[in-house]
Amino acid sequence: MAKAPRVVIIDDGQAYAELLAHMPEFELLRPHGALRLPDGPAALQWLAVHRSDTELVLLDVQFDIDADRLLPLDQSADTRRTRRFQGVAILREIRRRWPDLPVVLLTAQEDLALTDAAHDVSATPLTYYLGAADLDTLRIRIAAALAEAAQPLEDGGILWGHDLAMRALRRRLAVVAQGGLPVVIEGETGTGKSHLARQFVHANSGRKGPFVAVDLATVPAELIAAHLFGALRGSYTGAVADRKGAFQAADGGTLFLDELQNTTADVQKLLLRALQEGRVTPLGAVRDEVVDVKVVVASNLPLQELVATGRLRADLYMRLSPATRVVVPALRHRPQDLGFLLRRLTQQCALKPAVAQLRMPVLRALGLAGNAPIQLVFGADARRPAQPGVLELALPESAWRALQSHPWPGNLRELAMLAENLVTFTLFSAVEALRAGMELHQTRMQVDGGFVNELLGKTAPDESGETPLDGQVFRVSVQAGATLNQVAVDLERQVLRTLFARHSGDFAAMAQVLLGDPARQRAVRLRLNQLGLSARALRRDA
Amino acid sequence: MTTLHIVDILAILDDLQHDLGKHLLLPLIVLPPDASDAQVQAAVTRALQATRIRQDQTQSAAHIWQQAQAALPELPALHRAVLQALAWRDKVIVREDLAQVVSDFREVAAAIRQARAKLERDGVR
Numbered sequence: 001m002a003k004a005p006r007v008v009i010i011d012d013g014q015a016y017a018e019l020l021a022h023m024p025e026f027e028l029l030r031p032h033g034a035l036r037l038p039d040g041p042a043a044l045q046w047l048a049v050h051r052s053d054t055e056l057v058l059l060d061v062q063f064d065i066d067a068d069r070l071l072p073l074d075q076s077a078d079t080r081r082t083r084r085f086q087g088v089a090i091l092r093e094i095r096r097r098w099p100d101l102p103v104v105l106l107t108a109q110e111d112l113a114l115t116d117a118a119h120d121v122s123a124t125p126l127t128y129y130l131g132a133a134d135l136d137t138l139r140i141r142i143a144a145a146l147a148e149a150a151q152p153l154e155d156g157g158i159l160w161g162h163d164l165a166m167r168a169l170r171r172r173l174a175v176v177a178q179g180g181l182p183v184v185i186e187g188e189t190g191t192g193k194s195h196l197a198r199q200f201v202h203a204n205s206g207r208k209g210p211f212v213a214v215d216l217a218t219v220p221a222e223l224i225a226a227h228l229f230g231a232l233r234g235s236y237t238g239a240v241a242d243r244k245g246a247f248q249a250a251d252g253g254t255l256f257l258d259e260l261q262n263t264t265a266d267v268q269k270l271l272l273r274a275l276q277e278g279r280v281t282p283l284g285a286v287r288d289e290v291v292d293v294k295v296v297v298a299s300n301l302p303l304q305e306l307v308a309t310g311r312l313r314a315d316l317y318m319r320l321s322p323a324t325r326v327v328v329p330a331l332r333h334r335p336q337d338l339g340f341l342l343r344r345l346t347q348q349c350a351l352k353p354a355v356a357q358l359r360m361p362v363l364r365a366l367g368l369a370g371n372a373p374i375q376l377v378f379g380a381d382a383r384r385p386a387q388p389g390v391l392e393l394a395l396p397e398s399a400w401r402a403l404q405s406h407p408w409p410g411n412l413r414e415l416a417m418l419a420e421n422l423v424t425f426t427l428f429s430a431v432e433a434l435r436a437g438m439e440l441h442q443t444r445m446q447v448d449g450g451f452v453n454e455l456l457g458k459t460a461p462d463e464s465g466e467t468p469l470d471g472q473v474f475r476v477s478v479q480a481g482a483t484l485n486q487v488a489v490d491l492e493r494q495v496l497r498t499l500f501a502r503h504s505g506d507f508a509a510m511a512q513v514l515l516g517d518p519a520r521q522r523a524v525r526l527r528l529n530q531l532g533l534s535a536r537a538l539r540r541d542a
Numbered sequence: 543m544t545t546l547h548i549v550d551i552l553a554i555l556d557d558l559q560h561d562l563g564k565h566l567l568l569p570l571i572v573l574p575p576d577a578s579d580a581q582v583q584a585a586v587t588r589a590l591q592a593t594r595i596r597q598d599q600t601q602s603a604a605h606i607w608q609q610a611q612a613a614l615p616e617l618p619a620l621h622r623a624v625l626q627a628l629a630w631r632d633k634v635i636v637r638e639d640l641a642q643v644v645s646d647f648r649e650v651a652a653a654i655r656q657a658r659a660k661l662e663r664d665g666v667r
Contacts, residue, residue, distance in 0.1 A: 013595065015564050022572050062560050080553055084560075108563035135572055 005146050006053060009036040010043045010090060011060040016106060020058070022135060026142065029054060039063060040071035040090040044097070051098055056145055059094075061087035061107040099164060102145035106138070147171070156199045158192070159344055159412075161337030165329045170200070176324045177204040182275060182295040184320050186302055187328030189532035190413030193298040194258055196328065201296050202254040209253025209292075214246045216262040218537065224267050226283050228257075229274070235284025247280045247291045254294045261299055261311050268313045275319050302327075331408040331415060338404060341412070343376055345419035346393070350374035352420075358427035363391060365430075365440050374423065377444070386444040393426050394444050399452035406456050409489040410530040417529055418455050422447055457527045474498050493531050500528075500538045548666055554610050555658045559651060561606060565593045566627075567647050570640065579636040586643055590631045604628055615666050623653040 004027040009016045017035035020028050028035065031050070037043040040063075047054060063070070063086035071089040073082040082089065087105055094101060148171050153160060160166045173196065176183045183201055185193045194213060202211040219227050226236065230245030246255055263271065274280045275295060279288040297320060299306065304322070306312035331338070349355060350373070363372050368391055375387075378395035386392050395403075408414055426447050430440060476494040478487055496510075503509040507521035514524060528535060566589045573585055594601040607624050627646045635643065 013564070015568055019568065019572050022574065062564075084556065108560075108568040 005055045005142070007056045007058055007142070008043075008046075008050075008054050009058045009060075010038075010040075010087075011036045011058075012038055012063040012065050013060075015108070016058055016060060019135075019138070023139065025139075039065050039069040040086065040093065041069060043090060044093055047094070047098065047101075051101065054101065055149070056142060057094065057101060057103045058142075059087050059090060059103055059105050061085065061105060063087070100149060100162070102149045104138070104141050104145055144171070153340065154344065156203055158195060158199050159337075159341055161334060161340050163329065163334035163337050166334060166337070169326050169328065172326050173200050174204055176326070177201045178206070180292075180294060181324050182297060182320050184303060184322070184325040185296060185298045185328060186325060187298075187300065188330045188409075188411055189300045190409075190411035191328040191330060192412050193300075193328060194256060197254070197256040197296040197298065202256075202294075205254060205294050207253050207294055209251055210249065211254045211256065212246050212250035213256040213258065215258045217259040218540075219262075221262070221264060224263055225270060228267070229270060229280040230282030230285075230289075232282055232284035235282075239284070242282075245280060245282060247274055247293055248282075248289060250293045251291050252293075254296060256296045256298065258298045259300070260297050260303070261301060261306050265313060268316045272313065272316045272319055275316075331411045332406075335404065338415075339379070341415055342378075342403070342419060345416045346376040346423055347373060349416070349420040349423050355420075355423060355427065358424065358431055359391075361434055362427055362430045362440070365434050366391065366443050368443060376419070376422070376447075386442070388443075390443065392444040393422065393447050395422075395447050395452070396449035399447065399449040402449075402453060402456060407489070409492075410532050413532065414530040417526070418452075421455055421526075422452070425451055454523055455526055457523065457530065489531065492527075493533060496524075496528055496531065496533060497538060500535075505535060505539055548661060551614060551661060551666065552658060554613055555654050555661075558606070558610055559654050559658075561594055561603075562647060562651055562654070565589060566603065567644065567651070570644050570647070573640065577637060577640075582637050582640050583635045586630055586635050586640075590628065604631070615661075617653075617657045620650070620653040620657045623650045 004025055006029050007020065007026045008029040008031060009020065011017065014035065017028065020026060029050070031037050031042075031046045037046055043057075047057075062084050064083060065086075067079050067082075070079070070082050070086055071093060073085055073089045077085070087107075091103055091105060094103060148167055151160060151167050151170055153162065158170075160170050173183070177200065183197075185196060185201075187193050198211050198213065214227065216224060222236075225231075226239065226243065226245065228246050230248055231239050231243050233239055233242050257271075270280070274291070274293075277288075278292060279290055281288050297303075303312055303317055303320065303325070307314050307317045331341075350359060359374065360370060363370060368389065372389055372391055374391045374393065376395060377384075377392045378400040379397075382394045382397070403418075410417075426445055429448070430445060433440065474495050475498070476491050478490070499510050499513060503513070507524050508518035511521040511524045512518040525535070569585050569589050573582065577585075590603045592600045593603040594606055607628070611621070623646075627650050630639075630643050630646065633639075
């Protein structure tokens with residue numbers, strides 16, 4: 001039998017302690033021998049010592065207690081209001097001190113408008129609000145909060161990390177993966193939408209059929225309908241044989257449609273029908289085909305925005321059900337995960353066969369085992385003595401700071417590439433030294449900080465004043481409602497696209513214009529990749 | 543005749559709603575489905591007689607209502623609902639009555655909501 005989760009109650013009265021007495025599946029913690037913590041100050045003091053014993057807090061909302069025991073709510077709140085919403089004030093302090101402690105806010109009032117006091121209560125991960133308690137609903141909320149808190153840092157090849165938004169996302173995806181409703185995954189480029197669709201939604205859908213992915217940005221517009229729904233021989237120029245569509249190929253499984261904004265209104269109409277009726281008609285065919293497909297749609301722009309700008313039919317948007325929408329947070333919004341992600345991505349790429357050719361001679365030269373792990377160390381870890389049996393790549397403090405302040409427009413993809421580049425180039429330099437007949441002794445190798453800056457696109461300013469970029473005219477557009485950071489990234493993408501077209505994809509020429517040095521074409525390539533642009537796609541578009 | 547400001551009157555109604563939800567309805571809602579007649583009687587009696595417990599003070603639902611009523615303007619619908627709910631303290635209650643007791647308490651909650659909405663809309667007359 002599973003161990004009973006340990007719950008502490010913060011309540012000005014006995015009501016919730018009596019409530020929990022009806023629920024033997026939970027172990028009620030007894031602070032100082034009492035059934036509850038009576039107010040905020042007492043709760044914070046007790047939790048400071050007993051946080052590790054506490055798995056969940058059950059928190060009352062209204063506290064009818066002396067004013068000197070109240071935590072402040074906000075500057076405009078009088079004592080009465082502060083009492084009425086004291087639970088919110090206590091929650092804020094708990095969140096500030098112990099962000100990963102699950103809290104269920106509980107009120108027996110059916111109509112207490114908590115949102116009046118704290119807009120962020122319901123949106124705060126690991127926080128559940130339960131009005132007008134009944135036992136089963138409370139059981140469900142507590143179980144959900146505990147499950148969310150117990151989620152692993154990574155599973156199924158997905159690095160969830162510590163970020164609370166990612167935990168909430170995992171839980172949401174686990175729910176929407178079930179059943180037949182479509183799933184919408186929004187998020188900036190490189191956040192791992194397709195990875196989530198395959199490794200998590202499909203894997204947890206219980207569907208036995210295949211996972212089929214279609215990147216709608218890479219299929220010529222006139223062929224998308226045939227690609228999705230199939231076509232009979234002769235139904236269009238070039239259709240020399242019957243072809244099965246992605247819907248048919250994914251029958252019984254999951255169909256992942258990436259970059260939905262690349263579809264025309266006609267294709268969207270067909271998609272709507274496929275979603276509504278579970279039927280598709282191949283081009284040139286008379287009869288429908290029944291398909292059983294879980295559709296996952298991804299977009300790096302919010303679908304609502306696509307509807308507003310006329311790029312997505314409103315009826316398809318409604319059918320895609322905004323209720324099943326999840327948004328993958330950008331990497332810059334989960335800064336506490338940067339170190340964890342960088343370490344894991346470094347370890348992962350060190351295991352790639354391509355890196356083995358570089359890894360093995362270095363490990364041999366240092367007297368390390370062939371399966372010795374490679375670890376990136378930085379910050380406080382870099383100041384500790386090297387771990388025995390491990391090849392460590394030490395990131396200079398300045399490089400670590402540069403990584404922390406980088407906006408990561410290419411998100412996880414950009415970080416993964418950076419990790420791979422760091423490993424590859426550091427090992428390559430070591431191999432070069434070995435080939436030159438030098439001996440290596442240190443199992444902690446320093447990563448070149450300048451190289452990190454180069455990877456991040458942080459080049460030194462051109463001191464000559466005028467650059468070849470000066471005077472060039474670029475037509476760029478700015479999206480309404482975009483953040484400054486989005487605008488900056490978008491403008492950079494547009495400029496690079498234009499330059500790519502002007503120079504017919506000649507990276508040396510682009511490097512000459514951008515950096516004043518054609519030899520630095522590698523930096524331009526890297527930047528292109530960091531921005532989520534693919535040279536192949538750009539050539540095709542040109 | 544009340545001399546209280548509308549904000550104070552709404553606060554009194556909020557406090558009533560809080561007591562009703564937490565101290566009257568909650569103990570009854572969480573009674574196990576197989577609760578005995580005696581358990582139900584005890585829960586209802588305790589909810590009505592020892593409704594608000596603060597430090598050493600215990601106040602009954604009737605007392606809380608009398609205090610509130612003195613400060614509130616005329617609210618006939620709420621008054622009727624409260625009297626109907628308070629009437630349970632004089633009755634012998636068996637398990638089958640529980641649903642009706644809860645329903646009567648919920649009627650008070652609805653009447654408080656309506657009174658609150660009306661006061662917010664029309665002010666104190």
